[in-house]
Amino acid sequence: MAGHTSSEILEIVARNQILNELDRHELGELCALGQVERYAKGGIIFDKGDPGDRLYAVLSGQVGINSISADGKELILNIMDPSEIFGEVAVLDGGERTAGAVAMQVTELLRIRRSEFLSFLERHPKLAIRLLFVLCDRLRRATDIIEDTVFLDIPRRLAKRLLSLMERHGEPCVEGIRITIKLSQEDLGHMLGATRESVNKGIRALQRFGAISYDGGHLIVRNVEQLEDLIDQ
Amino acid sequence: MAGHTSSEILEIVARNQILNELDRHELGELCALGQVERYAKGGIIFDKGDPGDRLYAVLSGQVGINSISADGKELILNIMDPSEIFGEVAVLDGGERTAGAVAMQVTELLRIRRSEFLSFLERHPKLAIRLLFVLCDRLRRATDIIEDTVFLDIPRRLAKRLLSLMERHGEPCVEGIRITIKLSQEDLGHMLGATRESVNKGIRALQRFGAISYDGGHLIVRNVEQLEDLIDQ
DNA sequence: CGCAGTCTGTGAATTACCTCACAGGAACGC
């Protein structure tokens, strides 16, 4: 997947459930403001604390939104898929980046300059309403994460995360539902605020119960109800 | 503080740093859409999961935004002061309340019906832009909370929270800066995702260092630098 | 192929925090 024509870009961005209610012509205009950029796996798109001078949309690949602690521990806050936008908070309020962004695979992004985006936003008030939805969605996720980390122990947090990964990145297969993105147990730990070892023990327990299984680097959810039962009680 | 005249209401709401750039006439019009409602200390404004049929602004008192776990533990996510709005997420995206809201003192609120607010919002696109700022602010706070609970131990989390309480609710006094809102150690625990006992031990340690002191129910920060030093290393 | 690097699996020791239990002080009502 090398370059994209402008109509391909429009096609990808329009797949976004929240933006796709925008006028197609306006959306095309917005995409035309941006440039396509390519990142290798592991490439840093921006760091927490940077000035937020660009808004991004994922065209292909996957982007991890993360934060690094003072003593070097990583926390993965979110994973952004094709058609999703990210980096909107700093672009909108003019502050620093609240988190970092890293390409988790070879990734292509559409990036739009803050100044150009903001002037487009002023000319198209409807877009502001759509962005409110995006931010509400982010806020709901963030609140969920807070609740989970405060209230739930690691096995439960793991089970819950597997279910939500399944919903966003699952594809049916013979044994159950396969999670298409490849995550090491360390990555999972970084998503849960837990160590690799703890995640390993949780996964092994779920395997013994028959709730999940492993296919190479890919997790397969075999029994959704079992996972749900574990979470509450 | 019994009833408010409409100009008093406007005065309070206009104090909001984010909304005050709105046209004064428009803001008055918006306030006129609402009704004033009074809550006793401990009164429940809405619960997590309720339909989000109203937007609120605080006129006087204080509102705790909270969440209750399956086994009855409370988590206080935020404290809303006069001139601030809350309940906007569910009103904007039409979903359930992401958290509950409780009056922490005798409190007066201005409440606006979702339908009326949304139609006002469509007529006044500038308001949408202002709301984007509100949501960005919420998201920054939420991200900070996630990072703190994952990365920091309880003494550090406590120190950080005391500093942020100081910024939002501090007034200078003889010994240092007094936190004006009265919080029990249990409340503080609920804000940190920790038990009362752990908070107590943390507070006592900070007292011994001379970083803070107690004045009745009110905490006083005596040495900001000491608290900051504790947080990073 | 074989060797390096990454990922998984697992136990022992340590630790931070929670639970429980109890005691004293302050605040409030009547």
Added chain:
DNA sequence: GCGTTCCTGTGAGGTAATTCACAGACTGCG
């Protein structure tokens, strides 16, 4: 005034999760 209730203070014991240490499996890559 005195009892009730809420808040603070503190220690002993239990536990979930971390740290550390090591071993085996798998994945390229020269």
